[in-house]
Amino acid sequence: MAGKVGFVSLGCPKALVDSELILTQLSAEGYETAKDYSGADLVVVNTCGFIDSAVEESLAAIGEALSENGKVIVTGCLGARKNADGSDLIQSIHPKVLAVTGPHATQEVMQAIHLHLPKPHDPFTDLLPPIGVKLTPKHYAYLKISEGCNHRCTFCIIPSMRGDLVSRPIGEVLLEAKKLFESGVKELLVVSQDTSAYGVDIQYRTGFWDGKPVKTRMFDLVNALNQIAREHQAWVRLHYVYPYPHVDDVLPLMAEFSDHGYGVLPYLDIPLQHAHPDVLKRMKRPASGEKNLERIQAWRAACPDLVIRSTFITGFPGETEEEFEYLLNFLDEAQIDRAGCFAYSPVDGATANTLDNPVPESLREDRRARFMAKAEEISIKRLAKKIGKRIQVIIDRVDESGGIGRTIGDAPEIDGLVRVLPPSKPSKRYRTGEIIKVTVISSQGHDLIAET
Incomplete structure (x- = not known):
């Protein structure tokens, strides 16, 4: 009889892809997925540990799984977090969990499952769909092109949990994309910690796709995805794009979208975080506010239909009212179509915690509300221009x-x-x-x- 595994997936799209990989391996080995705690032999919880609210949600989910089922294996970013004394954070709070792993750890999770729920004999691997198990609706899917990050932003601890950048082989990525489109996916969302840095870690090594050499770098990847998507009358959406100069090269591909209706969308998700040069320096972000505005204006000139989404942080340590007003002015000038905002929240292990002049929580939240009011005003005006089109x-x-x-x-x-x-x-x-x-x-x- 096949063992049944319950699964709870929390966090960002990168974590969702990790969950899909684990579920695919479970299916390949003959395990079944339980729909609720009571029907599961054990439960896997894939956690998020980026900000305090995510940590609280993850710890609560682990507690619920322990209460409802009793046998719990924990994986994900929170699994890599340690207490100040070096002890495991999760096991100090929930000592009854069976095992804890960090993110992107399919094999370690499977080893823990094998230990506590031996795998069935003679799994029918031919029953596994070629695209694996997906947690998204059938018509869209996330495509993770790399793991980890080379940046050391002061507010972030992701590199300590997911490690430095490791790019997937370009042929492997493109093959997965093709299989997804062939399975009926109509929108592919490219994700990573830093999509623009794809291939940096392997010196843009030459791979092969469709019998031809192709460089492991952002433009070559996007160009190939553009062609595959057009062949399948589908869309490709780029997320987590840092505003490096070479991003300019993909804008002509986006500008062609209106001629075809398929391919790479004129859409860029760019995590700018702030606009004032001094705040960006304290954050150790890899770009300056002035260059960001110039680049956005150049992108819009090259591709008038371009939609820009971004996320920002208000109340970062040391942020003055003048610096915040600078951010609001930037938002106005850049005309960001879709903007999200977080009030700064200290994260255990982040170097920003030691910066001078922390901003009071009430002021952080007040600035976030003012930012979102400005963002909504811009969004409403830009959407109104679409009426009748x-x-x-x-x-x-x-x-x-x-x-x-x-x-x-x-x-x-x-x-x-x-x-x-x-x-x-x-x-x-x-x-x-x-x-x-x-x-x-x-x-x-x-x-x-x-x-x-």
Whole structure:
């Protein structure tokens, strides 16, 4: 009889991909996935440990799994966190967990599962789909191109948990992309800790794809993904792109999107974090505020349809009112389409904790609220310009009142939505995952209303 494993996946898209790898291996070895705690022989919890709220959520999830099931294996970023004395953080709080591993540790997790729930005999590996097990809807998927990060931002501890940058072989990445498209995926979301740095760790080594040599670097990867996506009438969306000069090279590919309707979307998710040069220096970010604004303006000139998403931090240690106002002015000048913001939160082990002049929590939150008000104002104005225009939308779900979809400028779960009114023909229904043309008739906050 096959053992049943429960699974809880927390954290970012990179962690989600780690979960998918573990679930794929479980399926390959003949294990079944339980739908609830009571039906599981043991539970795996994939944790996040980036900020305090994520740590609390992860610890609560572990506690719930222990209470409801009793047999728990922990993996993920929180698994790599240590107490000040070097002892394991999770086991000091939840000593009954069976095992703890760090992130990107499929084999270590499987070894722990084998120890506590021996694998079934003669697994039917041919029953495993070629794309593995996915936790996303069938029409979109995340494609992780590398692991780890070479930056040492003062507010971040990810390198201590996930290590330095390790790029996947480009042929392997492109083969996975092709298999995903062939399985019916219509939108591929490229993720990593630093997409722009792809290949730096291996000196842009030459790999092979489709019988031809191809460099392991960002432009070559995006160019190949663009071609594969067009062949399958699908989209590619780039996340976690640092604003390095060579990113300029992918803008012409994005500018071609309107001619085809498929390929690499004119969308960049760029984690800018701040705009004032002094704050960026304290953060040890690899770019300056002035150059960021110049680059964004140049990108928009090269690709007028470009949508830019970014995240920012308010109340970073030492941030003055003048520096915060500088950030608001930058937001206005750059016209960031989709902006997220976090009030600074100290993270155990981050060097920013030792910086002078910490900002009071109430002021951090106040600045975050002011930032989001400005961001919403910009978003509403930019969305209003779409009213009356004919645009493409990918349908995420269908109901009696039509469909819910996203534009080329909206990533799943973090950006806006499009409410598509029912088709004019009663016999017609939208299909989840299809890409359709709609006319925008109004906007509501960060979302749009459209009709076919």
